[in-house]
Amino acid sequence: MQIHLAPMEGVVNARMRALLTAVGGIDRCITEFVRVTDQLLPPKVFYRLCPELLCGGTTPSGVPVYLQLLGSEPGPLADNAGRAAELGAPGIDLNFGCPAKCVNRHRGGSILLDEPELIYRIVSTIRSTVPKQTPLSVKIRLGYRDRSRFLEVVSAVADAGAQLLTVHARTREDGYTPPAHWHEIAPARRQFSLPIVANGEIWQPTDADQCRVDSGCEDIMLGRGLLSRPDLALHIKTREAGNTYRERTWPEIYPLLYELFLDSLETCAPRHVGGPSKQWLGYLRRNYPEAQQLFEQIKRLRTPEDLQAALLQHQQAA
Template sequence: MSTVYRFTMHIHLAPMEGVVNARMRALLTAVGGIDRCITEFVRVTDQLLPARVFYRLCPELHHGGTTPSGTPVYVQLLGSEPGVMADNAARAAELGAPGIDLNFGCPAKCVNRHRGGSILLDEPELIYAIVSSIRRQLPDDVPLTVKIRLGFRDSLRFHDVVNAAETGGASLLTIHARTREDGYTPPAHWHQIAPARERFGIAMVANGEIWTPEHADLCQRDSGCEDIMLGRGLLSRPDLALHIKQQRLGNSHQPWSWEAVFPLLYALFEDSLQTCAPRHVGGPSKQWLGYLRRTYPQAQELFEQIKRLREPADLQEALQQHLPKAA
């Protein structure tokens, strides 16, 4: 039996720390197919943060909480103190965040050591306390969403965590279908989401190892989720969300060539020229090439050409050689 999809499926852009910042969100959402973004996490410890912290990580707050192409950007918080988390969620909402997302999935050891991210997956009672405290303090019209993994060392408490998020008042749960112990090692265990999808009423989004439209099909089938989140797959192929959406609508889509993708890379470089210190200008472009080379051999060649260049003028000259020639 063939799988039937609704045309209103949503695709979310993953909040990849140190990678998917405002400039990357602007570039990727301009391509099309993305329905929601989430910021890199705002680290909450023991105090109410000043507005400048939220504006730095989510400059879209100055423009209605959306990217230039109109995609909403939720502010993500990471921390373990319910009261302080609630205060900061309320502050983000006051500043215009269209939604709040909570990070209980980050696998980084430095984060986990300070009781942040996926370490809390062993404490569903605390997750409930954080979610419920925030939900009570947020305005009713501001959505509260949660991102998790299947567990920390194992998935034995996965359903307890889902229950904590749902009963605490979250409206949506994004599940990276691996434990923290799994890291990013393939495969993603999408099938482990399906029993929770059947048991609980909270909306769910499946995430992990979606590199192609075919992977999206398998993820939806195995997880039971209609909505998905893309991270590294979208960075390696910027038109992936658009391709998935067009396929769902029954439209043809020709995968983008390197000639179509390179102008986005050059736009990122030009933005870096304006916003980064000279010694850091090449960093974002080199980082993105690290993902693009999974799909495009030309990206590998370009990376080898510029990886040792440091001066902005040298980088610009090398990149300009790859710009499409005027007709």
């Protein structure tokens, strides 16, 4: 069983990948998308979104990080995929699932799910450009407005030569409204030999169990669930192995949050230092009452000094 960390734009960057993979249970990460239009991008763009390229293409824990591309032009996408491979990306991932309106307006992400022929051209062009030893994966949703072309899209991805497909089990129209329709993945799983990873609404180990039953997929991708419970992947893997797992308590999780804050002190402008910590607390408070309390304490704090004082005070109280 493989568990992948979802490429959540504006949330799962390199420092978050490092923190979450350090907990354990994650087998693969994917970067936030590199937006490709009509030109070959300079290496600095790839290094900014995937600094792991400077360290063998893995997180500090040794988990490989695939570089994700988003666009609609086969030629430029292939050129940039080739560059990513040259820079040492362990794999290339293509984003045909992003539901953001600003992305879709510019013919990127999930809007292409209505054009399986174009998806085929993109994937096949990249596959013929990138070295054979570089894996190529694709991420999609069940459809754009509806599911009517889902199997056509899967067929296009498989026929074009991708090695792996991840399916977020909702349409773009569904957004992130529960539930995720895991059972809708099952027909593709039965019809195609292409390995498929199921994604969407996996918040706890029992969700992972049901997702695998309904979808027929062995492997899963975690996003918001892992941000809410950083040990979720480890918990799922431990249960899968038939062992008992003790859930991490807040005093064991909090050091990760404080480490994120310290990183922000070094890498963010002073007015933005608190942003990443508050953002992560927004997810953590789903599972930890202490995170909700801390969020209420710091949500209006602005200066790095005030934020650090509050975080240290919370640490001492915990």
